[in-house]
Amino acid sequence: MSSDYALNPPPEGIEDRANAAAGRILMGGPVALVTTTWRGKSNVVPISWHMPLSSKPSIVGIAVAQERYSTEMLKHAQEFALNIPTRPLLHHVQYLGALSGEQVDKFEATQLETFAARTITSPLIVGCCAWIECQVVEAFPIGDHILFVGIVTAVRVDPASFDDRWLVGDADTRPLHFIAGNRYSTLNGVMEARLPQDYEAPERVLRDRLAEELELTREARERREEAVGELREEVRRGHAVDPAALDDLAKSGIEVSPDDLIDLSKGIVLGQ
Ligand SMILES: Cc1cc2nc3c(=O)[nH]c(=O)nc-3n(C[C@H](O)[C@H](O)[C@H](O)COP(=O)(O)O)c2cc1C
Numbered sequence: 001m002s003s004d005y006a007l008n009p010p011p012e013g014i015e016d017r018a019n020a021a022a023g024r025i026l027m028g029g030p031v032a033l034v035t036t037t038w039r040g041k042s043n044v045v046p047i048s049w050h051m052p053l054s055s056k057p058s059i060v061g062i063a064v065a066q067e068r069y070s071t072e073m074l075k076h077a078q079e080f081a082l083n084i085p086t087r088p089l090l091h092h093v094q095y096l097g098a099l100s101g102e103q104v105d106k107f108e109a110t111q112l113e114t115f116a117a118r119t120i121t122s123p124l125i126v127g128c129c130a131w132i133e134c135q136v137v138e139a140f141p142i143g144d145h146i147l148f149v150g151i152v153t154a155v156r157v158d159p160a161s162f163d164d165r166w167l168v169g170d171a172d173t174r175p176l177h178f179i180a181g182n183r184y185s186t187l188n189g190v191m192e193a194r195l196p197q198d199y200e201a202p203e204r205v206l207r208d209r210l211a212e213e214l215e216l217t218r219e220a221r222e223r224r225e226e227a228v229g230e231l232r233e234e235v236r237r238g239h240a241v242d243p244a245a246l247d248d249l250a251k252s253g254i255e256v257s258p259d260d261l262i263d264l265s266k267g268i269v270l271g272q
Pocket residue numbers: 031043044045046047048049050063064065068069070071093094096097098099100101102178
C-alpha cells in the first residue's frame with residue numbers, strides 16, 4: 001500500500017451514510033429464529049444480529065434489544081436455540097418479528113411444528129435447516145442491546161442444506177438472509193477463489209519489478225558511460241590503457257557500443 005494514501009481523494013460517486021447504517025451493512029448472515037423457554041412458556045424471535053465468537057470451544061452471540069420480551073426471558077432461561085429458517089418460512093419469519101411474546105403465544109399464532117432439543121428445554125422448529133443449542137455463559141449490555149453469549153451444546157443440520165458448509169442447492173433448501181424491513185434474500189451461487197500462481201504475479205508486483213529492471217538498466221548505462229568516459233580521458237591525455245580494463249568492462253556486463261569505440265591510436269596499450 002502506498003504510504004501517501006492520506007493524500008488520495010476518495011473514489012468518485014461514493015456517499016456518506018449515518019453511523020447507524022453500520023448494522024445493516026454488516027447484516028447478511030442467515031436469519032435465526034431464536035427459541036427459548038422459561039417457566040413452561042416458550043417464545044420465538046427472529047434475530048439477525050448474531051455472530052460466531054469462538055470455535056474452540058464453540059461460542060456464539062446474539063444481540064437482543066434491551067426492551068424486548070425475549071431479553072427478559074433469556075435472562076431467566078439462560079439457554080436458547082438458533083433455528084435457521086429456509087425460504088418456505090419467509091412469511092412466518094416476518095410475522096414472528098411483528099408479534100411480541102408478551103401478548104401472544106407465537107407458537108399458537110403460527111402453528112409452527114416443534115421437536116425436542118438434545119441439551120436444552122427450548123423447542124426446535126420443524127422446517128428449519130440447522131439448529132444450534134446454547135447455554136448462556138455471559139450477558140453484556142452494549143448500547144441499547146444485550147449481547148447474550150452462548151456456549152454451543154449441540155448442533156444439528158439438514159444435510160440437503162448443509163454438509164460441512166452451506167451447499168446453496170435447491171432454492172427451498174437455502175437459508176434466509178435479512179436485508180431490512182420486509183426484504184430477504186438467499187445465497188445465489190458458489191464461487192471458488194484461487195491464489196495467484198508464481199507465473200501470475202499480480203499487476204502491482206509486475207509493475208514494481210519492471211520499475212526495478214528499468215532502474216538497474218539506468219544504473220548500468222550510467223556506470224558504462226562513466227567507465228567509457230574515464231578511458232576516453234586516459235586516451236586523450238596520451239596515457240596507457242590496460243586492455244584488461246576493457247575486458248573487465250565486458251565481464252561486468254557493460255556493453256561497449258560502436259559509439260563508445262575508443263581511439264587508442266594516441267595511447268600506449270599495455271600488453272601489446
Ligand atoms: C428478520 C428480523 C430480524 C431481526 N433481528 C433482530 C435482532 O437481531 N435483534 C433484536 O433485538 N431484534 C430483532 N428483530 C426484531 C424482533 O424480532 C421483534 O421485535 C420481535 O417482535 C420481538 O419479539 P419479543 O417481543 O417476543 O421479544 C428482528 C426482526 C426481524 C423480522
